Amino acid sequence: MYIVQVASECAPVVKAGGLGDVVFGLSRELENQGHIVDIILPKYDCMRYDHIWGLHEDYNDLWVPWGNSSIHCTVFGGKVHGHNCFFIEPHSNDNFFNRGKYYGDNDDNLRFAFFSRAALEYMCVSNKRPEIIHCHDWQTGLLPVMLFEQYKYRGMDSQRVCYTIHNFKHQGGGSVDILRAIQLNNDGYYLSPDRLKDNSIPNHINFMKGGIVYSNAVNTVSPHHAWEARFGTEGYGLGHSLYVHQDKFGGILNGLDYRIWNPEVDDYISMPYGPDDFELKAYNKKGLRERLWLEEKDRPIIAYVGRLDDQKGVGLVHHALEYALRRSAQFVLLGSATSGQINAQFWQIKHRLNDHPDVHLELGFDEELSHLIYAGADMMVVPSNYEPCGLTQMIALKYGTVPIVRGVGGLVNTVFDYDYDELHPPEERNGFVFHQTDAPALESAMHRALELWYTDRKAFNKLAIQGMRYDYSWKHPVEKYVEVYERIKA
Ligand SMILES: Nc1ncnc2c1ncn2[C@@H]1O[C@H](COP(=O)(O)OP(=O)(O)O[C@H]2O[C@H](CO)[C@@H](O)[C@H](O)[C@H]2O)[C@@H](O)[C@H]1O
Numbered sequence: 164m165y166i167v168q169v170a171s172e173c174a175p176v177v178k179a180g181g182l183g184d185v186v187f188g189l190s191r192e193l194e195n196q197g198h199i200v201d202i203i204l205p206k207y208d209c210m211r212y213d214h215i216w217g218l219h220e221d222y223n224d225l226w227v228p229w230g231n232s233s234i235h236c237t238v239f240g241g242k243v244h245g246h247n248c249f250f251i252e253p254h255s256n257d258n259f260f261n262r263g264k265y266y267g268d269n270d271d272n273l274r275f276a277f278f279s280r281a282a283l284e285y286m287c288v289s290n291k292r293p294e295i296i297h298c299h300d301w302q303t304g305l306l307p308v309m310l311f312e313q314y315k316y317r318g319m320d321s322q323r324v325c326y327t328i329h330n331f332k333h334q335g336g337g338s339v340d341i342l343r344a345i346q347l348n349n350d351g352y353y354l355s356p357d358r359l360k361d362n363s364i365p366n367h368i369n370f371m372k373g374g375i376v377y378s379n380a381v382n383t384v385s386p387h388h389a390w391e392a393r394f395g396t397e398g399y400g401l402g403h404s405l406y407v408h409q410d411k412f413g414g415i416l417n418g419l420d421y422r423i424w425n426p427e428v429d430d431y432i433s434m435p436y437g438p439d440d441f442e443l444k445a446y447n448k449k450g451l452r453e454r455l456w457l458e459e460k461d462r463p464i465i466a467y468v469g470r471l472d473d474q475k476g477v478g479l480v481h482h483a484l485e486y487a488l489r490r491s492a493q494f495v496l497l498g499s500a501t502s503g504q505i506n507a508q509f510w511q512i513k514h515r516l517n518d519h520p521d522v523h524l525e526l527g528f529d530e531e532l533s534h535l536i537y538a539g540a541d542m543m544v545v546p547s548n549y550e551p552c553g554l555t556q557m558i559a560l561k562y563g564t565v566p567i568v569r570g571v572g573g574l575v576n577t578v579f580d581y582d583y584d585e586l587h588p589p590e591e592r593n594g595f596v597f598h599q600t601d602a603p604a605l606e607s608a609m610h611r612a613l614e615l616w617y618t619d620r621k622a623f624n625k626l627a628i629q630g631m632r633y634d635y636s637w638k639h640p641v642e643k644y645v646e647v648y649e650r651i652k653a
Pocket of ligand 1: 182184417498527552573
């Protein structure tokens with residue numbers, strides 16, 4: 164099958180979080196299984212150009228209809244670790260993708276509406292006719308709308324869309340001006356409740372709702388989160404739309420790319436190791452301590468890696484740090500804040516603890532360091548408020564770093580409590596789970612993990628090795644995506 168992925172991220176060239184990992188890992192495994200995949204991305208000024216090989220002009224004369232005129236774009240082709248990517252560069256004073264960052268500007272909705280339009284226009288005029296266009300998150304929610312309302316009549320009538328939602332909280336939207344920009348000139352039609360009308364803000368369109376209504380198949384990234392979004396509050400107002408479209412909605416658990424996330428072959432860590440020579444993990448703990456100036460002693464290291472965002476339970480992340488110190492453990496944090504307030508709060512903590520021999524906070528994005536943390540830590544905390552899938556706990560498992568997670572979303576589908584899991588026998592359990600969003604709940608799970616580390620190291624290591632033996636690769640999820648593609652293709 165020929166599949167085009169359209170997304171705002173693809174690791175390692177553009178990665179702000181898990182979306183980038185998924186777009187790359189999914190594409191790579193699809194190709195392994197014999198499919199052809201192209202990936203279309205914006206050409207950001209701040210991408211990791213060192214991960215692109217053979218960047219060249221692929222299509223120089225792309226004119227993308229926009230408002231009353233059109234914007235000239237150049238499309239660049241290049242290989243990202245062997246995979247075909249196309250980068251769209253608009254030439255206009257809006258400088259849509261020359262902002263020194265991927266997201267976070269007031270006109271983000273317009274920027275990605277433009278990107279969706281440009282991706283379709285490029286496929287249309289360059290004669291790319293995939294069987295499946297796979298769109299991701301709010302940034303590309305308008306693509307299926309334009310495909311079925313406009314491009315279907317321009318020779319793209321047999322393309323089908325699979326739409327994957329990685330985060331319901333960010334839906335994209337705005338006034339009907341956006342419809343004008345993408346030339347969907349019939350406000351009454353598009354603003355109807357069964358099309359793009361936002362479910363709560365009057366006279367607003369909602370990109371993600373558009374994606375749900377117009378795509379042929381819709382999924383989120385774990386079975387449990389699909390249930391939460393449909394029946395709980397985690398759909399952030401889109402629960403009703405999911406109900407209306409329930410026949411085409413489901414959950415497919417993410418995978419991990421084990422060529423990137425595998426301690427047996429990881430170039431960024433101090434010493435390779437696997438479940439059969441787990442004792443070598445200790446060299447990575449030493450390497451991590453040396454790199455981050457932590458004191459060398461017989462203590463566990465607890466880590467947090469992730470965006471510092473309300474979604475991730477930042478209050479509990481901070482609490483985990485304080486509790487770890489109280490229990491004489493060491494704590495390492497690698498995170499980038501998504502708001503100025505959270506950023507300031509963590510810089511303050513960092514300054515306060517700057518000379519502490521048992522703590523290191525690294526505030527920013529550092530892919531290489533993240534590998535060493537997964538390898539060197541003993542435990543990883545993931546106290547999320549909600550978590551569609553979560554990759555950090557799956558990476559931690561592969562690196563024999565025991566996850567301590569809140570039982571929500573994909574965390575429920577991947578981490579099974581050492582003491583209390585009822586569905587898995589003891590030899591299949593792999594972590595610690597708590598349920599409430601308060602500090603005592605987190606402490607009780609951390610306490611159980613720390614007690615095991617302090618009092619029965621053998622049992623702790625056995626648990627870590629059990630986690631390493633889980634297969635959360637892309638192999639099985641890709642089979643599920645291919646089933647979906649087969650079902651919807653023309
Ligand atoms: N400061 C930093 N430095 C280096 N690396 C960092 C980093 N902060 C995060 N990362 C890395 O980014 C990825 C984050 O994965 P998550 O699953 O937590 O994604 P996120 O919440 O962004 O994405 C959303 O999409 C993904 C993919 O579908 C879902 O798993 C998830 O639940 C959903 O919220 C991991 O690879 C992690 O190591």
